[in-house]
Amino acid sequence: MKSAHIIDASNKKIGRVASEAAKILMGKTSPAYQPNVVADVQVSIVNAAKADVTTKKKNEKVYRRYTGYPGGLIDTTLARMIEKKGMSEAFKIAVKGMLPKNKLQAKMLKNLVVSE
Secondary structure, three states: EEEEEEEEOOOOOHHHHHHHHHHHHHHHOOOOOOOOOOEEEEEEEEEEHHHHOHHHHHHOOOOEEEEEOOOOOEEEEEHHHHHOOOOOHHHHHHHHHHHHOOOHHHHHHHOOOEEO
């Protein structure tokens, strides 16, 4: 049985909420913490659209990805990402960056639910 954690993102910065969610997803808040086991938790971030993001951050924060082809570097600003995919994508990327880079990362991310 998964324990559910709900984090309210209204009037909070993306990074503060993401670090809290990452800590819970890794299981570090549990007394039975094991670094090699995915914690049996479900983290829900609610009110993602009401998060506190400055206009400067929206225009200057850049997400980069590479297609794998020559000249295939794609830059996207936070404002454009919010317009296309919503604020939930920004939270997912922030949490993913705070999780360990190993085989458990994808399994931990499956336990994250972000609602606008």
